[in-house]
Amino acid sequence: MNKKYIFYYNMRSKRGGVAMLLAGIISHSEETAGLIRRFLGEMTRSRGLSLSCVSYDNSYAFLGDWRRGEERFDLLFWDLSFLPEGAMQTAADVRERWSDTEMVFLAEDDSRALAAFRLGAQHYLLLPATEAEVREAIDRCLSALEGSWRRKVLLKTADGWRSVALADIEAVISEDHVQRLYLSGGEELCLSSTLSSLTERLRGRSAFHFLSPGRGILVNAERVKAIGQDTLTLEGGRELPLVKRKAGIFRREWEKALCRV
Template identity: 25%
Template sequence: MVKIAICDDDEQDLKRAAAHCLAFAANHVGHELRISTFQDAKSLLSHIDEQDGFDILLMDIYMPTITGIDLATFLRKRNDECEIIFLTSSENHAIEAFSLNATHYLLKPYTQEHFESAMEKALAQLERRKSALFTLKSSLGIHKILFADFLYAETDMHMQNIHLVDGTVLSIRMTSNALHEMLSHDRRFYKCGSTYIINLEKIREVTVRTVVLDTKEHLHLQRRQYKTLIERYTQYSLKGE
């Protein structure tokens, strides 16, 4: 199931984008799409806060109160990695949009062909992110671990206890440095001292002494680790290098 949100204050443009989505779904029967529509950024944000996020966000830029750029900036600061496709009548914000890691920037009026090209790119990026994995060997056998399932690893003597989002803990005999080397090509993984390797995508809150994860687990930090972690987390959230 791919969850799609369309946000546009112009009712006709909103209906047009929804129609393009339905046509796309008819032409791509292998993908199950769930489409939600919103006429302002506030109602979209309320839905995300109260219920759940979206995989793909189709969004106008010029909207009252909160612009599409403002909303995208806010979502990225919260580490929301949804694929964003801007639908707009102006070229003026293209550079700003892509600095927010937008998937595409469609100028109105756009064709079904252009719309489908943008959607196919978004789906391909979703698939790459969800299917990335690495392989480890333990005394229990071979484990293929999706990056998206990795929560954090904690060093215990000569073992790495790898915590997954479903509550599973795998104990692997290897060093923290060796595990981090396997993961370091992906920007979401951060080695915090000699104790933790943390999936930055799963962080909900960082304080001077604690990291709170999406699972509500608390990891305890040394005060000196805070500055480096918060800088790295901010870079990741804003898609900086």
């Protein structure tokens, strides 16, 4: 039987606008999953982070959620002691779609270590893993994620190429085939790329979610201060139109992006 359990930690914590991390544990061993959950909770709390943790008892249980696109994980822990071939194939499929998800593999031997590191694993632990080893693996993942939150994107503007921090992007508005990028410090850039190509480049960033409240508008969910019936307000004070018939859908997407509810 495929089983799935959801745990929440540190729900009142906030850090730099990043409301919550989403971690997935794929393991048939409750002892192994419990150890990982314990230190995930403790170590995210010490960093001021909120955490939602989903445990699956095998890779096929995880695969159902992943194929439906229900979850977008920041961290994944793969226990290879049960159904290892299926777990490795699923991990490879996940890596192809999610390039910045941090992964840790746990196994009874090192026969799949090379394959795991080729998938960009942060760590490969031999079972039974010690508390110190689990802590080290989680610390590597959290440090890597904190680096990704400061990630920049290279954009072509009317004045040349410009490196922009993802965290500073408030909104992109397309008007008369011109894309204007608004930054949190009040700066405005005129982009040469199309809105669709920019949307594709921003897609899949784990710590930042870019949503559309209406045609020709893209906003950073982390920079939305308030949502009204027909407008939304950004942290910088700029108000943008919100299509009334889509207001409810946008609000749910926004809440999910921030809180992973």
